[in-house]
Amino acid sequence: MAHWAVAAVIGVGLVAAIGGPALAWLAVAAVAAMVPRVPGPVRAAVVVGLLAAAAAAHERAGLARPLPDGVDDRAADTVEGWIAGPLTALPGATGLVVEAAVGPIWVVVDGAPAAWPGDRVRVTGRLLTPRGFRNPGSPDRVAIARNRGARLELRATGLRVLAAGDRASAWRWPAQAARALSARIAARGGDPVGNALIRALVVGDRSGLDDDTDEAWRAAGVYHALSVSGLHLAVVALLAFAALTRAFAYVPAVAGRIAPRRAAAVACAPLAIAYVLVTGGQIAAVRALIVVGVALAAAFTERAVRTADALGLAALLAIAARPSVVTDPSFQLSFVAAATLIVAAHGRRRDPSAPRWRRVVAAVVASIRLSWIVTLTTAPITAWHFGQVALGGVIGNLIVGPALELCALPLGVVGALVPGLGGPLTDVAIAIAGLTARAVAAVAAVTPTLEVRDLTAVELAAAVALGLAWGAWRLTGRRAAGVAAALAALVLVAAWWRHTADDDALTITFLDVGQGDAAVIEWPDGAVWLVDAGGAPGAGSSAGELAPGRAVAAFLRTRGIARIDVAIVSHPHPDHYLGLLAVAARIPIAELWEAAPAPEDGEAAPVLGQRSYQAVAAALTAAGTRRRPAVLGHTQRGDVTVEILAPRYGDQVVATADPLRSVNDNSLVVRLTRAGVSIALLGDLEGEGEAALVDDGLGPTTVVKAAHHGSPTSSSPALVAATRPRWVILSLGRANRFGFPAPAVVERWRAHGATALRTDQVGAIAVRVTRAGGVAVTTYDRPPRETPVGPRVIMPR
Template sequence: MQPAARMPPFGIASAVALVCGVTAVLLWPTVPSRVACVIALLAGLWMWWKAGRWRWTGALFVGLGLAGLHAAHTLSLQLPASLERKVVTITGTVDDLPEHEPRQTRFVFKVDDAPTQPDPLRGRRLRVSWADAGMTDRGSVQAGQRWRLAVRLKAPRGLRNPGGSDSEKHAFARRIAGNAQVRHPRKAVRLTEARGLQAWREGVSGRIAVAIPGDTSRFIRALAIGDTRAISDEDWTLLRANGLTHLIAISGSHVGLVGGFFALLAYGLWWLVPALARFAPRQVVAAVAATGGAVAYTAAAGFAVPTVRTALMIAAVSLALGARRRVSPFDTLALAVIAVLLYDPLSVLGAGFWLSFMGVAWLMWCLPQGGRQPVREFLSAQGVATIGLLPMAVLLFGQVSMAGPMANLVAVPWWSLVVVPLSLLGAALESLHAGLGTSPLRAAAWCFELSWPLFEWLGSSPFALWWVAESRWFALPLALLGAAWLLLPRGIPGKPLALLLWLPLLWPDRQLPAHGTAEVTVIDVGQGLSVMVRTAGHTLLYDMGPAMRDGFDAGERAVLPVLRARGVRRIDRAVVSHGDNDHAGGLETVRAAFPLPSLLAPEGVGLEGARDCVAGESWTWDGVHFRFLHPTPYFPYLANDSSCVLRVESRQGVLLLAGDIGDIIERQLVRRDPAALVAQVVVVAHHGSETSSDPAFVNATKARHAIVSTGYGNMFRHPRPGIVRRWRDAGATVWDTARTGAITFRLGETTLAPETRRQTHPRLWDAEQRLAQGRAGLSYRSD
């Protein structure tokens, strides 16, 4: 009888099980207890080593325990509620390349682990913002410097919306303990000059900028050392439209080029001096040299996941060569996955982890190794990457690049084989002495400029990007199954049927309201307002949130992602309640993405293409009636008090959008038409300030739900506690977007209970949950 085959300890099964264990913990809304994590980790290690063909279960338990311990430790490092909005003095090091913007500088700051620092902040990383307040010191901030700063602390909070990026997840994955705003900037003291790896990166970046005049230097800096600070939002939009974001920052292929170059140097040296083979075989030395070059370049790139993955794969091959063992490509990939996750389980929270490893896995599975038709295999690789990675790209980014396959056919060989090597050579020479790398850097810029007009043309096409609405949980597994089916060898029957498995992901149910009902989403835009109202066949957008001087644009960061996640194809009518920035700031961004055939605003607001909203004007969409209650005809423009007040009446429910009207206008509305104010849901005027929510108005609405749109920790302290009590005393449940994220409910259904983004999509890194525990007198505990 044959003995049971033993499963290799670091094979594909173990890698997949480890990924599943880590991902399961990080998708769970709460952290398991530390005791359970330690037990799972120890039991998993024993099973992984001893369980034979069942050792994959050990890898699964190791993933569960390790991810739980990392998550608990990372959360314990985050800013305690007791320090929220406190001003403290800290000393530490600029830990990343600072981002210099016109009105502020932002950088990661690692606080010294010393007794002189505030105890809850010792050794922790903060995201610091240094605003321009008439001083110049912020412009001299460089990576690797040590500073003493007075800062105001805030939890690492972010907006929570359908389709929007999760900045809280980003902070959690990067171990950012909190946000900080520099106070008393003239008292900031630079303690030491720049030094270390990050200082070297910034120095080389500056030399590249000097060597290459013009705008192209920003791309060469990104390709050479991963410095993407100068790449604008418009650049990223164009790169996403072309599917080229994986190339413009340092990717695994760049590390492979450097590793191959070092291997060739070692081969050449051993060929020139054959006597060296007495000390070490040429093949082993080349592998070690490739590993050393890959690791060095990975460090220069800031240890991004794609570079770490490639460096680990090269190291795995080198280890196998040193041990005189043959290792299959899949085992090499599995070893790299295991090494990355054991080093940092939280890396699964980044898109780069999934795209990097899945891309390589698809190519290994579908393409022959060592073929003799490089052009045909290159074209096949593009097809495999397009089909195989499309489901994950849709899940991660909510979009499909229709121009991507064609753009990559040009960019991959041209950039990887021409532009990148010249950029790397120039950067290496510049690191030795300023000016040495000027010629190769300018050659790289010239070669890059040759291809860029093609990508501008492709990316400007209206069909370049296809936005996809949010789908159900089962859509991704079905799409991956469909991709695997399509990529099976020729002759497999029923391949056209595989396309049906993509439908739930690419054409998801948009869950449109029934006739006579309306779906209302109060978008989390921070300190401002934006409300989307959908009927069975129409969409209305009321306000577009703020656009701030520091570069934050709610239209781009919140409103557009919600529209796209809900599958909105057009905006039939837009209303700007009044001209203040917190309501109208995002208008131009929204208008650039969605034509607005009908735009209404108060008379005198001065918006191009807008016509007046006037009390009494009404229309009906799909059984839902809309009517303006204010301003009256010929009402002078008085900013807040001129806000367009809109009543939305469905079959069984009414919504009242009050803009920023004050108590004087509210009392006028009560006297003029109190019956029109009765509504089940009211978006509270002026974000819950003391100048609004007049008692007579509050009582006249008879609201069941009062929604306040505010930014967390806003300087106006909205909503005011007295206003919240007033609405509650009148029988309404008060909801605040700062704590709940986006709020969605259906008008016209028997139940009106809103759904909040933080409730429907709970996350273990949720800052609001942790701060709520702190407000209740609780400290975070993982057990």
């Protein structure tokens, strides 16, 4: 069964790599089933893999259906449908899936509405395709929505129940029970963090966990404990099984008819199912439920069970239900960690005759050893998805395991379920959880988290080969493992050599930061500059305002960048500077360049309280950044010419208070030239500022970052005619409230021979200039068919 699961994963991966229709994969599976002279187990595994590929191709075809009209526009939409699946408690909101005529929609609504699975509802809001920031290092919102079972998303401004219980749903009573139990636990008070942890453990309600707790537990390598993991279910089921076995042994009416273990197995099954339903049916819990179900069936039939086969069955059922689950980090981490524990335990025996103290020491040593092994085998997954590897789990698991999972969790479950006596038990559980949280925070403060650059597909494959080699060594012998490890090492060395032997290109990456600007310049000598950092003023929360900056920091991490030599702010508007706070929190910035305000101008930035430009610049200065005005004119950096072209008043870069020139018109303009190839970044210039540039002699430019997000007050005919670029980059947010870019502006650039690339359509756009003057333009997503780019490759994910 386990090798069938591996074959199914490979089949889904093949479809992701090469595509193809489902019927073609089914035909290949039929042919493979009839191939003679192939051992039966091998043939069966191949057929299972091809059937999984067919299922994955069918799922992809469904996701590729054309979207209905009204999606991704700026108008509010009203949608009717039925609530399907569990309710997800979020900080200050509730997430749910609505099955509608346009397809399943992930809906987020404020508060905790009195709406339950099976209700027919009407929701109002903007209907959007999941997108997020389309940059290397940013989460894939499409995959996240797909893993939630949704194709579209909507932030509801209103939700109305049209018909309660209009459809039968197995999730209805679990959702109601979860909310009631969460409220019961919350009412006990106590340590706030401990209370939030118990609600997360017992009913899957993470709404009380703040960002600081998330970060601390992630840094300590025990983030998995904040969700309802497979281990939680295993602990609850095992303790319930042990308690029921002992209880049934004292009930003559039961013990005289059936063995207590068999009776306990029957009673435990519905309890385990109920726990998974109440906690939201998370992937790790569903995986554990299948394994627990197989174990309970074995206990009832009094037969032995192979854990590996139970795990393989769980994987096959998950893939059959939704093939794309293979790409879910939760699926990967859950199954790899479980498989690692099975392989690591292979062939090991305990000595029951050893003294108790020696058995305790051996158990602690084994726990540390297993934590290290799981950390190593899951490291490629966390590096691939999150760009980091937490080393604190070795210590953190020694704290969280006994305190939280063996003590607080059982007490919390019993306390929530048992009236009267349950209150004090819940209080004890909350106190233990609070102490555990403080211990985890202490561990997080002293254990390192390795930030790693983006893994290539080759490096990930090599890491997988090393893991398989270790498994082969544990299960079969050393020779096969040695060969596999040697091959993996060779691939790793080759990938490392390719990475370090890359030529000395000048690369400018225009990032997708929504309605804002951000560009990263990577110099041939290894220096890094950042021009603007995005920002989302009015997002409704600090996290939302700084989200574009976190996307910039995530991209820098994927590139292995640990320092920014120069950050340039084109002008003091928050959609250009606000993200610097998030960037500087993760990566030091050596210098901040800006246009100096004229003496009579004061501060040209809009005031946003603690988010004003002066406040942000002061925060950077306090962190060690040197603040300096940009110097007008050109300088040479190796074979690259750097020009500061505007704002020009006499011989200085000064932002004037002239009422005819707005803050936008005083944008700091940068142009880079290498081997005859030039790239100009125009900030948010409008008519007056562009006219000044043209009057100063701005000429043909290979690549232009269009001013002011392609607004109708920018990209004047004179500027477009003067620059005549091969490519024009428009940085803007999807379906933004301004209606940018203006269609006339895009057509104006195209009429002069430019290829227009928009970050809201293609995500990040990288321009790479070689020493010889070769230019390559790459995009994160494929451009629309009407947008030819020329020789290019898609950015690696």
